[in-house]
Amino acid sequence: MLTYGAYGGRFVPETVIPALDELERGWRAARADDTFSAELHALLSSFGGRPTPLTVATRFAPGKRLYLKREDLLHTGAHKLNNALGQALLARRLGKRRIVAETGAGQHGVAVATVCARFGLECVVYMGEEDVRRQSPNVQRMRLLGAEVRPVTFGTATLREATSEAIRDWIGEVETTHYLIGSCVGPHPYPEIVRELQAVIGFEAREQLLAAEGRLPEVAVACVGGGSNAIGLFAAFVDDADVRLVGVEAAGAASLGDGRAGVLHGARSSVLADEDGQVLDAESISAGLDYPGVGPEHAYLRDTGRAEYLAATDEEALAAFRRLAATEGILPALEPAHALARAAELDAELVLVCLSGRGDKDLGQVEGR
Amino acid sequence: MSGGARTTTSGSDGGAGRSPIPSPHPPRGMETVAAHRAQERADSAPEANGRKALAIYLMAGPDTPELAEAAVEGGADLVELGFPFSDPLADGPVIRRAAGRALAQGMRTGACLECLADVRERVAVPLVPMTYAALLEAYGYERFAADAGRAGATVLIVADLPADERPELRRVQLVAPTSTDERIALAAAHTDGWLYLVTVTGTTGARERLSPSLAGLARRTRELTDTPLYAGFGISTPEQAAAAAELTDGVVVGSRALEVAEDGADALRDYVRSLRASIDAAVGIIG
Numbered sequence: 138m139l140t141y142g143a144y145g146g147r148f149v150p151e152t153v154i155p156a157l158d159e160l161e162r163g164w165r166a167a168r169a170d171d172t173f174s175a176e177l178h179a180l181l182s183s184f185g186g187r188p189t190p191l192t193v194a195t196r197f198a199p200g201k202r203l204y205l206k207r208e209d210l211l212h213t214g215a216h217k218l219n220n221a222l223g224q225a226l227l228a229r230r231l232g233k234r235r236i237v238a239e240t241g242a243g244q245h246g247v248a249v250a251t252v253c254a255r256f257g258l259e260c261v262v263y264m265g266e267e268d269v270r271r272q273s274p275n276v277q278r279m280r281l282l283g284a285e286v287r288p289v290t291f292g293t294a295t296l297r298e299a300t301s302e303a304i305r306d307w308i309g310e311v312e313t314t315h316y317l318i319g320s321c322v323g324p325h326p327y328p329e330i331v332r333e334l335q336a337v338i339g340f341e342a343r344e345q346l347l348a349a350e351g352r353l354p355e356v357a358v359a360c361v362g363g364g365s366n367a368i369g370l371f372a373a374f375v376d377d378a379d380v381r382l383v384g385v386e387a388a389g390a391a392s393l394g395d396g397r398a399g400v401l402h403g404a405r406s407s408v409l410a411d412e413d414g415q416v417l418d419a420e421s422i423s424a425g426l427d428y429p430g431v432g433p434e435h436a437y438l439r440d441t442g443r444a445e446y447l448a449a450t451d452e453e454a455l456a457a458f459r460r461l462a463a464t465e466g467i468l469p470a471l472e473p474a475h476a477l478a479r480a481a482e483l484d485a486e487l488v489l490v491c492l493s494g495r496g497d498k499d500l501g502q503v504e505g506r
Numbered sequence: 507m508s509g510g511a512r513t514t515t516s517g518s519d520g521g522a523g524r525s526p527i528p529s530p531h532p533p534r535g536m537e538t539v540a541a542h543r544a545q546e547r548a549d550s551a552p553e554a555n556g557r558k559a560l561a562i563y564l565m566a567g568p569d570t571p572e573l574a575e576a577a578v579e580g581g582a583d584l585v586e587l588g589f590p591f592s593d594p595l596a597d598g599p600v601i602r603r604a605a606g607r608a609l610a611q612g613m614r615t616g617a618c619l620e621c622l623a624d625v626r627e628r629v630a631v632p633l634v635p636m637t638y639a640a641l642l643e644a645y646g647y648e649r650f651a652a653d654a655g656r657a658g659a660t661v662l663i664v665a666d667l668p669a670d671e672r673p674e675l676r677r678v679q680l681v682a683p684t685s686t687d688e689r690i691a692l693a694a695a696h697t698d699g700w701l702y703l704v705t706v707t708g709t710t711g712a713r714e715r716l717s718p719s720l721a722g723l724a725r726r727t728r729e730l731t732d733t734p735l736y737a738g739f740g741i742s743t744p745e746q747a748a749a750a751a752e753l754t755d756g757v758v759v760g761s762r763a764l765e766v767a768e769d770g771a772d773a774l775r776d777y778v779r780s781l782r783a784s785i786d787a788a789v790g791i792i793g
Contacts, residue, residue: 148639148666150596152682152707154689291602297593304595309708311684400640400666401593413614414644415592 139405140325142440144433147324149304149403156311161326163231168333173226180222181337184255185212191345196464198481198488202350205492206342208366209469215494216338216366217248217319223334225252228315235259235314239303241268241296241362242425242472243275244494245319250284260284263302265295268424274498293418296362296428300402320363321432324403328368328432335369342489343373354489356381360476361393361446362426364435366493371444382444383483384435385476387426387454390419393439393446401430407439422451422502423471425494453478455506458496468496471503558785559583559756560747561736562763562778563636565590565604566618567611569767571625576771577763578629580778586663586758587625589618589637596638596665598711600761615645619657626658634678636663639671647675661698669693683707683719687726694731703727703737703754711761712742716749724753744784751785 139146147157167173181187189207197203208216228236236258240246246262253260262279266288269276279286292298300322307316316323321331339357346354357374359367361384374380386394392407399408401416409417409429421427438444449457454471457478462468469477473493480490496503561584562577564570574585590605590613597605613621618635625633635654642650642664654662662677669679669692679693682704694701703724705717717740727735737750738758750757759781766777 146671147668148671149668150666150682150704151668151680151689151693152596152684152704154668155684155686291606301593301595305598305709308595309706311707398643400638400643403595403666405643408640410640410644411614412644413616414640414642415609415614416640 140328141434141437143398144404144406144436145325145328146405147403148400148405149324150308152308153311157324157326159231160227163227164326164330167227167230173230177223177226181219185218185222186210187337188341188345191342191349192465192467194461194465197461197477201486201488203480203488203490204342204346204349204354205467205490206338206370208338208491208493209467209495213244213248213251214497215244215248215470216335216369216491217245217494218251219337219369220319220331220334220365221245221248221252221317224315224317224330225256225258227330228258228317229256231315233313233315235261235310236317237261237263237303237306237310237314238317238319239263239296239299240275240319241265241299241427242423242470243268243272243279243498244425244470246284246286247275247278247282249317249319250279250282253284254282261306262286263289263299263306265293265299266290267294268296268299271502272424272498273501295419296424297416297419304402320365321368321434322363322402322404322406322430328404328434331365332368332372332434335365336372338366338369338491339371339373342370342491346489350487352487353377353380355485355487356383356483357489358383358385358476358480358483359491360384360426360472360493361386361431361435362390362423362428362472363430364432366473366491368432368434370489370491371438375438375443381485382438383479384444384446385479386446386448387419387421387423387475388448388450390421390426390428391446391448392419392429392431393435394448396429396431398436404433406431406433407436422506423454423475425470425472426475447479449475449478455503457481458499458503462496467492470494470496471499556789557791558751558754558789559734559736560778560782560785561586561634561738561756561758563588563758563760564767565601565608565764566613566621567608570621571628572771573767573774574625575628576775577778578631580775581782582631582778583756584632584634585625585629586634586636586760587618587622589615589635589641591638591640593640594638594665596709598709598761600712600764601710604764615641615650619653622654622659623657632660633658634661634663635659636665639664639667642675647672651675663702669696678702680704681723681727683717683723685723687730690727691730694727694733697733700734700736700755701727701731702758703735704739705737705750706740708739710739713740716741716746720750721753744780747781748784748788752788757785
């Protein structure tokens, strides 16, 4: 029952299998329903601010035509809203009035809290205590939006444990609760749902780039933690064999670069794990990339060679963060700063980078270094 | 309820006898492991004589053989042996913490298999490793099943491997209050020996009262299969164990047993004895 070659599947307790079946049926019905896509499209535009612009970064990358897909300008400041809006509409169709989510950097948590406020849904967000500390502005935002933020204190107290706790909450409240997962990870059909809801990034950028340059990019680059902004960008180019797809992981959390096949959070994928399958600690300055797993479709794209995955260190990401601010007047989040760090040096002239979020949340982190 | 009809269909009572007053633990000789397994599958063991099965969950660790022996002395008919995983989604705080401690003590798959073999040397009851798919992915599914069997396992439980993932791996399947009849039938068709009824919609761990969902789940499952049904998750007190046993063929106690086991083998033996007495009294067996 694996979904992406040898990856994907549903490695979860039986308790939630009926909910996953219900979700899949609801998702297929919604996709076939014009009113669903019309409502989502209208919300992405009137509430989210889509389409987001494409900005050429000539001072950041002299000698190249490096374009930034400006998901930092989406409402709430990151691409996460695309997925949160779509899944909130889906939850409403399924009659679920309570939403549970995990968050690392807090960007997904803020997006979920935002849509829950917008639709009047109860919202609980699990967040590692370490991330609560290093992303405190986002915690304040979630609370102002009416969400209950539950710090997770055990283990590494980061996105990994927050995800486990969100899933445990969902197992206990599955009849009334929709688990609004934030990345293209988790049991089937979540990776597919998140990819399809984030594909708007890629398809918009593709049209905008064709309008601006009259051709497709030589390479499309995005950061990869769980990998949702990357899979959304790649979705529009995966059938264009001439477009290189490059994902950039945090060097201390390179689930694709350093991982092995394993099971984490409901799916078989590439996981940072030891030879016994025990999951290892990831370590990154970027809370959003600080995760030992990755979406199963990325593992599949890696194995088939369709996409390649590089890594950037904390220092390289910080340098790219500072340089984009100084050369372009844009503060990127630390997550896409990893993509920027590798994008600038790729052997290509026309480059498309997903700037998945803005960096206000990271100022404390950056000042401390 | 078709309990009487079902027990008479088990061709062999494996020497367990039909005395209304059974000895504190199943009277079995020290046959080979294979004989145990065959016997277990044939007669589904303790419930064949009206006695309800009591399964105790312990986490693999240095003290586990001694604890398992105490649990059996207290009246356990089966021992589940947790092979710890770093990210156990089905488990509440008690088992999660126990898994963390076990991993810190080096209880990786190889050490857990050795622990299983050590337990096998000390007790004659069925032993059932309970773990997560990640360990089997890393070790190899078939190799894991084979090595666990060689070390003395009767069967396996994999908490995050629903019936339609890796259907070829023989294991005890789990069903939950949320399971549809279709999924219960699927699990029953694939299960090995007995079916694990998850009493709660939730993770492992003690609850104040026995889940009201169990009765409905047991009734729906009974209508679909003659396989023995053991209830687990959320059962911690002798009263809850007795109430669950009245609805099923056996009960599994995990989190509370782990907590009691922290106070040593004597405490665990006494605790299991209290569960045993309560279960036996409820079903009319005088202990």
